[in-house]
Amino acid sequence: MLLTEIDHVAIAVKDLEAAIDYYRRAFGAEVEHREIVESDGVEEALLKVAESYVQLLTPTNENSPVAKSIEKRGEGLHHIGYRVENCAVALQAMIDAGAIALDKAPRPGSRGTTVAFIHPKSSFGTLIELVQE
Ligand code: CMX
Ligand code: CO
16 A cells, blocks of 8 residues: 555635635644745645645646636645655556656655646546655
């Protein structure tokens, strides 16, 4: 079994401050980590839940995949991050199982992780991010 934890559930939002404030008022959730990932065109706020995170995501430019997603599909669930021991091994295993890789090789993600994305069309409509800590 290659999955070790649900790393994060990512939610695309237009107003990051409003989303953070909502999770704070509703659950008392605090931001554990905040980062602008310019290579992905996103700003994230990570809310820790046990060993996982809720990743609130907002676009930083109009070409961002998250900007396109909000434009075409509205705000809401954007992807799921599956935590794995070794991203390269998990990526190859997914390709062998029929997945279409968006990243041909693992690359840097936020908070120093190594990640690879899988196209939703090859994974039952779910954009998957493999996350190695
Ligand atoms: N979840 C499920 N399905 C999705 C989707 C999503 N997030 N985004 C797009 N799709 C579907 C579309 O509905 C579309 O389906 P149809 O062909 O039936 O219409 C299909 O996938 C192709 O979509 P598209 O609009 O042509 O493609 P985009 O240009 O929007 O690109 C994707 C989609 C997944 C290839 C692109 O978002 C991508 O490369 N994502 C990976 C990187 C990323 O998301 N980075 C930001 C997060 C960074 C982080 O978490 O750290
Ligand atoms: Co993510």
